[in-house]
Amino acid sequence: MSIDNSLKAFEEAQQLIPGGVNSPVRAFKSVGGTPLFIAQGEGGYLVDIDGNRYVDYVQSWGPLLFGHRDESIENAVIEAVKHGLSFGAPTQAESDLAKLVISMFDSMDKIRFVSSGTEAVMSAIRLARGFTGRDDIVKFTGCYHGHSDSLLVQAGSGAATFGNPSSPGVPADFTKHTLLAEYNNMESVKKCFADSKNIACVIIEPIAGNMGLVPADKEFLHELRALCDAHGTLLIFDEVMSGFRATLHGAESITGVKPDIVTLGKVIGGGMPVGAFGARAEIMAKLSPEGPVYQAGTLSGNPVAMAAGLAAISKLKNNPQVIATLNERAVRLVEGMQKEAAACGIAMQIDTRGSMFGFFFNQNPVKNFADACKSDEALFAKFHSMMLEEGFYFACSLYETGFISTATTDAMIEETIKASGRVFKALTNG
Numbered sequence: 301m302s303i304d305n306s307l308k309a310f311e312e313a314q315q316l317i318p319g320g321v322n323s324p325v326r327a328f329k330s331v332g333g334t335p336l337f338i339a340q341g342e343g344g345y346l347v348d349i350d351g352n353r354y355v356d357y358v359q360s361w362g363p364l365l366f367g368h369r370d371e372s373i374e375n376a377v378i379e380a381v382k383h384g385l386s387f388g389a390p391t392q393a394e395s396d397l398a399k400l401v402i403s404m405f406d407s408m409d410k411i412r413f414v415s416s417g418t419e420a421v422m423s424a425i426r427l428a429r430g431f432t433g434r435d436d437i438v439k440f441t442g443c444y445h446g447h448s449d450s451l452l453v454q455a456g457s458g459a460a461t462f463g464n465p466s467s468p469g470v471p472a473d474f475t476k477h478t479l480l481a482e483y484n485n486m487e488s489v490k491k492c493f494a495d496s497k498n499i500a501c502v503i504i505e506p507i508a509g510n511m512g513l514v515p516a517d518k519e520f521l522h523e524l525r526a527l528c529d530a531h532g533t534l535l536i537f538d539e540v541m542s543g544f545r546a547t548l549h550g551a552e553s554i555t556g557v558k559p560d561i562v563t564l565g566k567v568i569g570g571g572m573p574v575g576a577f578g579a580r581a582e583i584m585a586k587l588s589p590e591g592p593v594y595q596a597g598t599l600s601g602n603p604v605a606m607a608a609g610l611a612a613i614s615k616l617k618n619n620p621q622v623i624a625t626l627n628e629r630a631v632r633l634v635e636g637m638q639k640e641a642a643a644c645g646i647a648m649q650i651d652t653r654g655s656m657f658g659f660f661f662n663q664n665p666v667k668n669f670a671d672a673c674k675s676d677e678a679l680f681a682k683f684h685s686m687m688l689e690e691g692f693y694f695a696c697s698l699y700e701t702g703f704i705s706t707a708t709t710d711a712m713i714e715e716t717i718k719a720s721g722r723v724f725k726a727l728t729n730g
């Protein structure tokens with residue numbers, strides 16, 4: 301397999317763009333090697349600029365529930381383009397997509413569209429602060445909510461609840477209102493509430509996908525809801541990744557825990573840049589121009605992006621069995637790989653939610669970020685590059701979730717399992 305063209309393209313890109321990429325995770329840094337430059341997608345496959353084909357388990361990091369070049373989404377986009385790319389004025393498609401999404405989430409009366417997940421979460425936090433008149437927020441270590449300042453906070457020592465910025469360029473003053481708790485650990489959340497009487501919201505990925513796939517325990521979410529209610533604090537479910545992937549009607553429909561605000565992204569744009577946040581009318585009424593909390597965007601609700609989102613979400617709503625079908629395939633994939641790994645004496649923790657799958661090379665179950673960090677990173681890096689050689693494109697970090705699409709066939713899954721068997725054998729004998 302030659303990747304000469306990708307090597308050359310990456311060389312040039314590095315001269316022009318920091319690290320050669322426009323989003324750091326694409327750089328293959330944690331697994332070594334060079335990112336592949338992509339020429340096109342075909343259903344469940346990616347084709348690089350050297351003409352190599354890969355079974356794609358990244359699916360643009362989540363958005364492509366129906367695979368590359370889904371006909372109905374593609375046609376909807378082409379049709380929309382013919383009417384103009386952007387108007388900066390309302391269009392019917394915004395209400396159509398709003399109606400559709402609101403009908404799928406019990407907790408939503410109204411929604412606002414933005415252009416990325418980062419923007420959706422950033423705006424939801426501002427709304428929660430504006431609604432409650434409080435400043436502090438609680439987030440969980442290992443949960444990712446986009447790259448806005450107050451959310452870019454990592455764990456300090458286990459004792460520190462007030463966060464330190466995890467990136468230079470973020471003033472400590474901007475993150476001093478961000479309190480950190482441990483995922484699936486109620487005591488750590490209670491400590492935050494003991495430390496601050498000023499908590500506007502708790503934000504959580506109810507099905508965490510940014511420390512590998514680590515779903516929250518149902519009981520934990522119920523306790524979180526009760527604690528928030530007792531303190532007049534809003535609960536935000538960040539479902540930018542899990543929305544429309546793990547389930548049709550949000551995590552609230554499978555956990556029985558209703559959030560105050562939901563943030564969405566990825567699948568909601570069908571591959572175009574769309575994010576959204578929604579809540580009950582009373583909360584959304586605080587948003588400008590109805591209320592005083594300012595939030596805006598030149599390209600928000602862009603007609604081409606709305607057309608793609610509308611095509612994707614209508615297709616899902618009309619084919620609700622898709623989530624269960626994809627989950628069967630996801631389960632077959634990770635169980636198959638786990639069996640191959642076990643035959644070679646490699647311990648693998650696996651989990652799935654709908655079309656999301658996760659695996660850790662780890663002896664023990666993973667319940668939080670600290671557990672995830674105990675996974676065998678070196679083994680993952682080797683697995684990643686050898687699977688790539690075999691023609692299977694997995695996310696280039698062990699802290700990422702895998703995705704399948706309706707274009708990921710049973711045959712692709714079987715081939716992947718077989719290839720993983722070859723790779724595990726090579727890794728343990730060679």
Ligand SMILES: *Cc1c(COP(=O)(O)O)cnc(C)c1O
Binds near residue numbers: 421
């Ligand atoms: C991807 C993601 C974001 C950020 O979305 P962008 O579109 O990359 O800005 C926020 N929250 C979660 C849970 C995500 O997975």
